Amino acid sequence: MTSPARMRPQHPATHRVTDLTATFSLVADTLDPALAVTGVTVSSGDVAPGDLFVAVPGLKVHGATYAPQAVAAGAVAVVTDTAGAALVRDAGLTVPVLLTDDPRAVSGPLAAHVHGHPGKDLVTVGVTGTNGKTTTTYFVDAALRAAHAVTAVLGTVELRVGDDAVESPRTTVEAPALQAILALARERGAGAVAMEVSSHALALGRVRGLTFDVVGFTNLQRDHLDFHGDMEGYFRDKARLFDPEQARRGVVVVDDEWGRRLASSAQIPVETVATHVDDPHAADADWAVVTADIGLDGVGSSFVLRGPDGTEHAAASPLPGLVNVSNAALAIVLAHAAGVDLAVAVDAVAHAHEIPGRMERVVERGDGWPLCLVDYAHTPDALVLALEAVRPITPGRLILVFGSDGDRDQGKRPIMGQIAARLADVLVVTDENPRSEDPATIRAAILEGVRAERPSGADVHEATSRAQAIRDALALATDQDTVIVTGKGHEPTQEIAGVFHRYNDRDVYLAARAERSHARAEQHA
Incomplete structure (x- = not known):
C-alpha cells in the first residue's frame, strides 16, 4: 500500500444510486436506474472511479468547490447541500447531485452501507482521551493479536491491516475512509480492530456509521481548547463515544474527575478502572491497580491489577512510568471486554512491541x-x-x-x-x-x-x-x-x-x- 486513499477492498460491492437515495432520504432529480457506485469519499484527491463524492461545507471553502476534480477522477455523483449543489451547477457539471441537509453527517452511514457494514463482522475497540490513546491502542492490539490471526490498528502513527501499513494522515480518518479500511480488514480476514478516536473525530462525525463493541477512556487534560472552546466542550465531545449509537459497552479510567463523571453519566454499560495506588476512589472501581513498581531499568513497569471478583493479577507494562501502568491496565480490561481471555491479555500487553515515539x-x-x-x-x-x-x-x-x-x-x-x-x-x-x-x-x-x-x-x-x-x-x-x-x-x-x-x-x-x-x-x- 502506498496511500491511505488506496486502503480499500479489492472486491467492492456495487450499489444502485437509486437505492441509496431511498435509504438515506437523498433528494435528486431523475436518475439513471443503472447508475451504480462502489465507494464513497469526502476528499477529491482520494476519488476512485465509481465513487460518490460527498462535498461537505468547510470552515473556509465548501467541498463542492472541488467537485470538478472529483468528477474528472471518476466520481459518478455528488452528495451535498443546497449551497454545494449551486457550486456544482455553476461549474457546469452534469453528474447527478443528491441533496441532504447535512452531508458530513450522512457520509459515515452512507459509506458503511456501501461497504456492507464491515464493522459488524469485526471485533471493534475504540480508545479516546487526551493522553495515552496511542499507547493504549497498541497494547490492545497486542492482546487482540494473541486471539486473532489478523488484526488492524488505526491511529495517530499508522493505518495497518495485517502486515501492511501506511502513515496516518490524522488520529482518526474521515468516515468514508474508515469504512473502506474496515472493509479491507474484513476482506483480508481480520478478526479485530483497535483504533484511536479523537475528540475532533467525534465532533465532526468521523466514526458515525460504526458502533464499537467496546470503547475506552484514558483521561482528560488540557488540550485542543482552540477547537472545543473550554474543558466542558472538550468533555462533551469525548463523551459522544459513550452514546448508545456509538458503542455497546465501555471501560473508563476514573483517576480524574472527568473519568468519574463519564462513568456515572454514560448511557451504556461501563466498567471502571482505578490506576492510582491508594486513590480513595479505587475501592469503588471494578478494577484497580493495588501495587505498582516503575522499575529502575527504565524499560518497563510491573503492577498488580485487582479484578471485580477480588482476584489479583500480576501484570506489566513494557514501557516505564506510572502513566504506562494506567495505559496497560486499561488495555487489559478493554481486551478482556472484547473477548480476550484475561491471562492472555495480561501476557500479551506485558510483551507488546515498542511503540514509535512513545518513550x-x-x-x-x-x-x-x-x-x-x-x-x-x-x-x-x-x-x-x-x-x-x-x-x-x-x-x-x-x-x-x-x-x-x-x-x-x-x-x-x-x-x-x-x-x-x-x-x-x-x-x-x-x-x-x-x-x-x-x-x-x-x-x-x-x-x-x-x-x-x-x-x-x-x-x-x-x-x-x-x-x-x-x-x-x-x-x-x-x-x-x-x-x-x-x-x-x-x-x-x-x-x-x-x-x-x-x-x-x-x-x-x-x-x-x-x-x-x-x-x-x-x-x-
Whole structure:
C-alpha cells in the first residue's frame, strides 16, 4: 500500500444510486436506474472511479468547490447541500447531485452501507482521551493479536491491516475512509480492530456509521481548547463515544474527575478502572491497580491489577512510568471486554512491541552517550508524566528538548515552560510545528513560563532549528545524563509556514550517533 486513499477492498460491492437515495432520504432529480457506485469519499484527491463524492461545507471553502476534480477522477455523483449543489451547477457539471441537509453527517452511514457494514463482522475497540490513546491502542492490539490471526490498528502513527501499513494522515480518518479500511480488514480476514478516536473525530462525525463493541477512556487534560472552546466542550465531545449509537459497552479510567463523571453519566454499560495506588476512589472501581513498581531499568513497569471478583493479577507494562501502568491496565480490561481471555491479555500487553515515539529508546546509555529518548508528550500533564517517568532512571542530569505547536492552544505554552523548568535540569527550547505562526513568538511564550519558574535562566538554551536543538543537547550531555525530546514523537514531518518538511526526532539522534562514530573511526585510522 502506498496511500491511505488506496486502503480499500479489492472486491467492492456495487450499489444502485437509486437505492441509496431511498435509504438515506437523498433528494435528486431523475436518475439513471443503472447508475451504480462502489465507494464513497469526502476528499477529491482520494476519488476512485465509481465513487460518490460527498462535498461537505468547510470552515473556509465548501467541498463542492472541488467537485470538478472529483468528477474528472471518476466520481459518478455528488452528495451535498443546497449551497454545494449551486457550486456544482455553476461549474457546469452534469453528474447527478443528491441533496441532504447535512452531508458530513450522512457520509459515515452512507459509506458503511456501501461497504456492507464491515464493522459488524469485526471485533471493534475504540480508545479516546487526551493522553495515552496511542499507547493504549497498541497494547490492545497486542492482546487482540494473541486471539486473532489478523488484526488492524488505526491511529495517530499508522493505518495497518495485517502486515501492511501506511502513515496516518490524522488520529482518526474521515468516515468514508474508515469504512473502506474496515472493509479491507474484513476482506483480508481480520478478526479485530483497535483504533484511536479523537475528540475532533467525534465532533465532526468521523466514526458515525460504526458502533464499537467496546470503547475506552484514558483521561482528560488540557488540550485542543482552540477547537472545543473550554474543558466542558472538550468533555462533551469525548463523551459522544459513550452514546448508545456509538458503542455497546465501555471501560473508563476514573483517576480524574472527568473519568468519574463519564462513568456515572454514560448511557451504556461501563466498567471502571482505578490506576492510582491508594486513590480513595479505587475501592469503588471494578478494577484497580493495588501495587505498582516503575522499575529502575527504565524499560518497563510491573503492577498488580485487582479484578471485580477480588482476584489479583500480576501484570506489566513494557514501557516505564506510572502513566504506562494506567495505559496497560486499561488495555487489559478493554481486551478482556472484547473477548480476550484475561491471562492472555495480561501476557500479551506485558510483551507488546515498542511503540514509535512513545518513550522510545533510540540510543542506550554508555560509551560516552546519554540515554536518548523520544516521547510524544505535547500537553502539560503529559510532559509532567514523561519527565517524572524518566527522572528515576537518570543518574545525572535530565536534559529536555521541547517546543509547542503553532495555530493551537496558546495558553498552554507558558505552562509547558514552567513544568519544564521545574522538572528538568537542562532545557533546550525549540520549534515543534509552527504552522502559520512566527516560531520566535511561540518560543517566547514558552520562555516566559520558564523564567517564571527559573528567573536566573540557568541551563536554559534556545535553538531555532529542532535538529540543531537535539545536537546541542547531545553536546551538553554525558553518559550519566538522559536526553528526552518531546512533542513530536513518531511524526515524520515538521510543518513550517504551511510547508511540510520530512523530519523525525529519532532520525536526528541516529544521524548524530553515526557522525560521531565516523569521526572516531577517522581519528583512529
